Amino acid sequence: MVAAGMGTRPLEAAVWAALHDVHDPEIPTISVVDLGVVRTVEAGEGSIRVELLPTFIGCPAIDVMRHSVEDRLRDFASSVSVEISFAEPWTTERITADGRAALRAAGFAPPQQSVTNPDRQLSVLPSLPVGECPYCGSRNTTLENAFGPTLCRAIYHCADCRQPFEQFKEV
Amino acid sequence: MTAEPRRPTRQLIQPDLPAFDSAALDPARRAALAELLLTLADDEFVIGFRDSEWTGIAPMLEEDVAFSSLAQDEIGHARLWYEMRSALTGEDPDGLAFGRQPDQYRHARLLDHPRNGWAFTMVRRWLYDTADAVRLAALAGSSFVPLAEVVAKVRREERYHLMHLDAWLARLAEHSGTPRGKVQAALKALAPDALSVFTPLDAEQALIEAGVLEAPMTELAARWLREVNARLAALDLRQLPHTDPPVDGRSREPVHESFAWLWEEFTSVARLEEGAQW
Numbered sequence: 001m002v003a004a005g006m007g008t009r010p011l012e013a014a015v016w017a018a019l020h021d022v023h024d025p026e027i028p029t030i031s032v033v034d035l036g037v038v039r040t041v042e043a044g045e046g047s048i049r050v051e052l053l054p055t056f057i058g059c060p061a062i063d064v065m066r067h068s069v070e071d072r073l074r075d076f077a078s079s080v081s082v083e084i085s086f087a088e089p090w091t092t093e094r095i096t097a098d099g100r101a102a103l104r105a106a107g108f109a110p111p112q113q114s115v116t117n118p119d120r121q122l123s124v125l126p127s128l129p130v131g132e133c134p135y136c137g138s139r140n141t142t143l144e145n146a147f148g149p150t151l152c153r154a155i156y157h158c159a160d161c162r163q164p165f166e167q168f169k170e171v
Numbered sequence: 172m173t174a175e176p177r178r179p180t181r182q183l184i185q186p187d188l189p190a191f192d193s194a195a196l197d198p199a200r201r202a203a204l205a206e207l208l209l210t211l212a213d214d215e216f217v218i219g220f221r222d223s224e225w226t227g228i229a230p231m232l233e234e235d236v237a238f239s240s241l242a243q244d245e246i247g248h249a250r251l252w253y254e255m256r257s258a259l260t261g262e263d264p265d266g267l268a269f270g271r272q273p274d275q276y277r278h279a280r281l282l283d284h285p286r287n288g289w290a291f292t293m294v295r296r297w298l299y300d301t302a303d304a305v306r307l308a309a310l311a312g313s314s315f316v317p318l319a320e321v322v323a324k325v326r327r328e329e330r331y332h333l334m335h336l337d338a339w340l341a342r343l344a345e346h347s348g349t350p351r352g353k354v355q356a357a358l359k360a361l362a363p364d365a366l367s368v369f370t371p372l373d374a375e376q377a378l379i380e381a382g383v384l385e386a387p388m389t390e391l392a393a394r395w396l397r398e399v400n401a402r403l404a405a406l407d408l409r410q411l412p413h414t415d416p417p418v419d420g421r422s423r424e425p426v427h428e429s430f431a432w433l434w435e436e437f438t439s440v441a442r443l444e445e446g447a448q449w
Contacts, residue, residue, distance in 0.1 A: 054324075056326060056328055057244070057247040057250075057251060057321075057325065057328065058243040058245075058246060058247020058250075059247070078443065083189060084188070084189060084322055085189055085319075086189065086321050086323075087189075088322035089320075089323050089324045089327055090324075091327070094323060125401070128247060144233065145233040145236060145237060145240075146237065146253070146331050146334060146335050147236050147237035147240035147241070147331075147335070148236065148240075149236070151240055151244060151328075155233075160300075160426055169331065169445045171327045171328065171330075
């Protein structure tokens with residue numbers, strides 16, 4: 001496996017660079033690379049194989065991303081396969097520093113780090129992560145709805161600057 | 172919304188499940204997995220359609236959004252479980268989802284109840300999601316890797332469902348009078364079917380021996396009862412009786428009137444034009 005943007009071979013490096021042009025259709029401000037959705041890139045003689053990790057299983061954007069990745073890479077090889085992988089769960093920790101900055105600039109609060117243990121979720125129901133207002137930086141915020149316009153977004157309200165904002169859910 | 176024509180040359184929805192070598196599994200183990208996967212798929216499919224019944228008519232806009240998201244999550248999970256079963260049996264996943272007769276679905280009887288009112292929906296959903304959490308925990312260490320991988324992902328999503336539903340249960344239970352009364356009435360009405368999620372599977376022993384399922388369903392049911400009754404006690408709500416799960420908790424004999432209605436709804440498009448793609 002080659003880490004994001006770190007292709008050691010020229011073709012792989014070029015593919016990673018090209019994938020920065022492919023954006024999340026639901027949050028067009030962030031690329032699939034910065035979102036951490038690209039797991040691996042394998043580039044061989046005339047063929048490229050890319051593995052994508054879905055953010056949420058029911059998210060329809062993954063099909064769009066799959067096609068966009070195929071389209072973007074068509075000129076790099078005669079055979080391009082884009083596959084979905086669950087070999088590791090996509091987590092919000094996969095969003096890069098650039099991706100977090102892009103989210104904030106577009107008015108989305110980046111996800112906060114989780115301290116909950118999924119094994120204990122039943123007896124000790126975890127509280128939701130604090131939302132940090134992308135406009136004024138305040139943490140004096142309240143969760144309005146854990147479910148927002150897409151599966152990956154929650155809605156908060158900032159008590160200081162009195163703006164509603166969306167936060168990328170921590171998973 | 173503008174109606175942009177889809178590109179006609181490619182299928183928009185592709186299978187999401189990564190390929191795996193099902194031929195490497197012996198037939199008995201494959202059949203045991205197939206049975207388990209059908210129960211997982213049907214449970215998520217039916218609860219997802221139950222959730223979607225609130226789209227447009229939930230008591231407040233936030234819950235309209237929330238229940239539509241819950242529905243989308245659950246149907247997404249069902250899709251993967253149907254695809255995984257299909258990879259084992261060679262069946263068509265769409266055929267499994269939409270092409271069976273009502274008596275061939277294997278969801279838990281808890282999900283046969285109609286949505287009823289808001290409090291009833293919350294109680295049923297809370298019972299289902301807490302039971303599902305215990306079941307998923309028992310599959311998390313599965314020796315069947317494709318299953319364990321999807322379970323790991325599903326659990327991260329279900330966490331938000333649990334938080335949301337538990338907050339609603341507490342909110343209703345702490346309002347004396349009508350909301351609390353409705354929660355108590357729903358708990359009473361649902362108690363006989365609450366354990367049906369843990370209906371023992373025919374091939375359960377094979378799954379345990381193969382390291383797919385951690386413990387028998389009766390043991391998972393007992394774990395779940397301890398958890399939910401502790402939570403219900405903390406909210407001063409009525410407890411669920413300590414019983415074994417029903418052996419016929421996934422039987423459709425006879426088909427519940429409410430599920431027959433739901434089946435008519437969710438298969439209506441597929442029955443209109445067999446093999447149609449949309």
